[in-house]
Amino acid sequence: MKNQSDFTVELSRTAFFFDFDGTLAEIAPDPSGVEVDPRIVEALGALWRNSGGALAIVSGRTVDDLDRFLSPLKLPASGVHGLEMRDAEGEYRRADYDGGEMERLTCAVASFAEQHSGLLSEVKPGSVALHYRQRPDLHQACADLAGRLAAELPGVSLMRGKMVFELRLGGRTKADAVAQFMAMRPFAGRQPVFVGDDVTDEDAFREVEGSGGYGIKIGAGRTAARFRAADQGAFATWLCHIAAISACEKASLLSGGQIERAEPDGGIGRSGRSAATSGAP
Numbered sequence: 686m687k688n689q690s691d692f693t694v695e696l697s698r699t700a701f702f703f704d705f706d707g708t709l710a711e712i713a714p715d716p717s718g719v720e721v722d723p724r725i726v727e728a729l730g731a732l733w734r735n736s737g738g739a740l741a742i743v744s745g746r747t748v749d750d751l752d753r754f755l756s757p758l759k760l761p762a763s764g765v766h767g768l769e770m771r772d773a774e775g776e777y778r779r780a781d782y783d784g785g786e787m788e789r790l791t792c793a794v795a796s797f798a799e800q801h802s803g804l805l806s807e808v809k810p811g812s813v814a815l816h817y818r819q820r821p822d823l824h825q826a827c828a829d830l831a832g833r834l835a836a837e838l839p840g841v842s843l844m845r846g847k848m849v850f851e852l853r854l855g856g857r858t859k860a861d862a863v864a865q866f867m868a869m870r871p872f873a874g875r876q877p878v879f880v881g882d883d884v885t886d887e888d889a890f891r892e893v894e895g896s897g898g899y900g901i902k903i904g905a906g907r908t909a910a911r912f913r914a915a916d917q918g919a920f921a922t923w924l925c926h927i928a929a930i931s932a933c934e935k936a937s938l939l940s941g942g943q944i945e946r947a948e949p950d951g952g953i954g955r956s957g958r959s960a961a962t963s964g965a966p
């Protein structure tokens with residue numbers, strides 16, 4: 686049983702990790718059409734400074750993409766579910782993967798997307814995503830293709846997200862990204878907090894929950910995170926509040942009412958909303 690001090694946020698002792706889509710920005714029909722509220726960018730910048738730089742974005746997007754959406758900030762970041770990393774010193778590295786397998790994957794997904802209007806194939810370093818947000822009727826056909834490619838290509842793992850199947854090389858997850866940051870300054874020795882909205886964030890929730898920290902899940906759905914924000918707006922309000930406190934102050938995690946304990950059944954307790962799916966297709 687954790688004591689009450691686990692539920693306070695002290696900026697000098699906390700390492701903050703945030704997913705991007707559905708967490709810092711509302712999900713848009715087209716991934717390139719996402720917009721980030723300027724107040725979120727401002728809050729992230731303030732929290733990054735006030736926490737002594739112990740803040741990183743951990744996303745399925747590329748680091749370049751994150752920089753573009755969060756401009757002018759260039760925060761520590763992990764892209765493509767842990768394949769890319771830019772650390773707190775600004776040093777960039779990328780995990781190795783098989784170029785031949787990447788080419789086969791890219792061609793197979795692009796050719797499928799070309800045959801079905803409304804599907805979008807997104808190529809990233811070491812990963813190809815098949816988005817079907819505009820064609821939910823094609824969920825099963827996309828699932829079949831993704832499953833077949835993951836079975837045929839030995840180095841490829843399949844990840845299911847919100848209206849997207851992502852095929853990745855290198856076998857890394859967001860949990861690996863968090864663990865990598867936590868081994869480095871200024872993250873090391875702090876209490877890790879991970880905030881995310883999708884099934885792809887569950888590895889990271891387990892990682893932080895297992896290493897003395899806690900997860901905050903945005904929206905409904907079963908989760909390994911101990912806490913929950915009802916929606917992206919509630920989280921944004923909490924983020925702005927936390928960003929406004931000074932480095933030596935403590936803030937209660939639950940006092941503003943935006944964050945609550947996650948109910949075991951995956952529902953949202955306070956608002957009484959039903960337990961919907963996690964958003965995973």
Ligand SMILES: [Mg+2]
Pocket residue numbers: 704705706707708881882883
């Ligand atoms: Mg997300």
